[in-house]
């Protein structure tokens with residue numbers, strides 16, 4: 227068996243390809259508890275980040291559902307803006323940001339659904355659909371109401 231060369235920067239000659247520095251870390255999927263070997267080009271990665279990456283790359287149903295849910299959350303944020311524009315609801319950027327926050331809470335599993343009544347006739351609904359989707363809808367009822 228050959229001697230394993232030490233990879234010290236001083237030993238590296240110009241133009242010598244040694245490959246990237248690889249640091250192996252072990253992360254745990256937060257859903258199924260499976261340990262996963264992760265590789266990084268830097269040693270400065272927190273265990274929390276390694277666990278997040280291990281969860282993100284895990285193939286268990288919960289991890290896959292969660293990854294899809296996060297993807298769906300990003301689309302849902304765009305859909306809120308799209309509906310706002312298309313339906314000419316004209317709610318403010320501040321409300322869009324609140325919706326983003328609620329979508330994040332739903333994606334994280336902290337909130338199941340949210341209903342925002344903008345006024346008497348306009349309502350925004352945000353809800354989780356199935357295990358991995360977030361649905362947004364806006365109701366814009368026309369209400370003709372005469373008081374006398």
Ligand SMILES: [Zn+2]
Pocket residue numbers: 255256257258259260281284285286289
């Ligand atoms: Zn898992």
